[in-house]
Amino acid sequence: MTDPLARFLLIAALAGLNPLASASAADLSAAPVVKGVAPLPEDPFAGFYLGIAAGYGRGATQADGGLAGASAFSFDTDGALAAGYGGYNWRSGAFLAGAEVEIGYMGISGSALQPLGGAEVSTHIGAYGALTGRLGVVLGTGTLIYGKGGVALAWPKLEVQGPGLDAWRVEANAGWTAGAGxxxxxxxxxxxxxxxxxxxxxxxxxxxxxxxGPAGAWTASTLDAHTLKAGIAHRF
Structure with missing residues (x-):
């Protein structure tokens, strides 16, 4: 027969271990759960992008020459334009820098009669391209305000029509461009x-x-255009 004192000591020991086991289990269940770190939000502007744009432009042509004694005259030009564009943006905090290429077509044209001699002088800008740099500031609303500037190239047409004359020329003309958006x-x-x-x-x-045709050269200077465009692009 088992010693009563030994039995009492065994029961007391088991009873003492039970609260410790319960406390340990409670501590484990209350241990904080470590969750993964949430990824940083994606930059809405950095990286490559491609887009299309369309708009309207107005300009002016300063013409002179043609016949002896002829005075300079000017006329307005206007028309629609369409283009494709693409580039790359770098971002540092709220500041953005980028480079962009634009290739398109300007249907910006106009004409006028020469005051002396009656010849009609017309210009048409046509195909164009531009390489620009961009600098801007990104606002907290996901809005970018930027300025841009660089070189531009076009293939304008200058045409002079009159009695016994139909002179025209298309050539590559390099220039410059600047804007904001x-x-x-x-x-x-x-x-x-x-x-x-x-x-x-x-x-x-x-x-x-x-x-x-008759002797004389017609020169068209200030072949320019002020343009307003709306565009949409996708970032890759």
């Missing part, structure tokens, strides 16, 4: 923009004598 980040990596951009494509000359 606002871009808004949308869901799905889309970027919506509104932009003003000025283009200056220099000057060009059409020589009537070289084309079988």
């Amino acid at each position: 606002v871009e808004q980040a949308l869901a799905g990596r889309w970027l919506l923009r509104a932009e003003y951009q000025y283009f200056d494509f220099g000057e060009m000359t059409a020589n009537g004598a070289a084309l079988g």
